[in-house]
Amino acid sequence: MKYDTLVTLLGGGQVSRSDLDLSLSLAPALVAADGGADRALTLGHFPEAVVGDFDSLSAAARAKIPDRALHHVTEQESTDFEKALGHIDAPGVIALGMTGRRTDHELAAWHTLLRCRVPACIVVAEEDIVFLCPPELRLDLPVGTRLSLFPMAPVTGRSEGLHWPIDGIAFAPGRAIGTSNRVSSPEVLITVDQAAMLVILPKQQLSAALSALF
The missing domain is CATH 3.40.50.10240 (Thiamin pyrophosphokinase, catalytic domain)
Structure with missing residues (x-):
């Protein structure tokens, strides 16, 4: 269809x-x-x-x-x-x-x-929206917005604009996750080495996610 x-x-x-x-x-x-x-x-x-x-x-x-x-x-x-x-x-x-x-x-x-x-x-x-992080994700979000990352497989990446940067972290289920992070700059950049990371945002940020993904 x-x-x-x-x-x-x-x-x-x-x-x-x-x-x-x-x-x-x-x-x-x-x-x-x-x-x-x-x-x-x-x-x-x-x-x-x-x-x-x-x-x-x-x-x-x-x-x-x-x-x-x-x-x-x-x-x-x-x-x-x-x-x-x-x-x-x-x-x-x-x-x-x-x-x-x-x-x-x-x-x-x-x-x-x-x-x-x-x-x-x-x-x-x-309460939230959830989507799979593309290789590079740029989001315009209010400072202080909750942003969680949850790996569905081993994945690494880097970030700009997050209170706790993800650079150098070997994410994997049962090993390391990135929940309850927050935005520290109006523009957030996240890159990942494979499409295996879920991004979780408050539902109020649906329009921001749409602009970033589509």
Whole structure:
């Protein structure tokens, strides 16, 4: 599915109407991952496409969606989030409803960000946004903003504009992480040696992240 605009990808987790409306103002094409179609309809929006194995898509929602908009993927080796990202060809994706309801689903979402690097995707959670750090990331952020880095594999890098620089740190799960850092300069530069570092920012910095990534 090819889109010229950013895409809002909606999962079946809890999503506020205000978060969805904000996402659609920035990423106007709405795609649902399986039961996310039910969530979209409940919030008053009609998805352009639904992708998944349809194990959580209700019969009522399915009856309202044209067959041409249903993209049934039968394999069970990936999550619906991953299935949906694999069907989207777009400049970028804002994903909602992928976190908050179940811890295993949330862990799977971070796995998906690492596994599916194209298109670039920002996951919106209840308080934060999370995305995979590209090789070079420049962010314009207010001084004092919380910025966390969490490695999904061994990764090193360098930084400018962070209170605690990351230069020389061998990050890895179970070894060293970079949570609860903060911005010390209005412009932040982060470089990493491989795409294996999650960036976590307050949700209020969604526009800044979009400007940096897309």
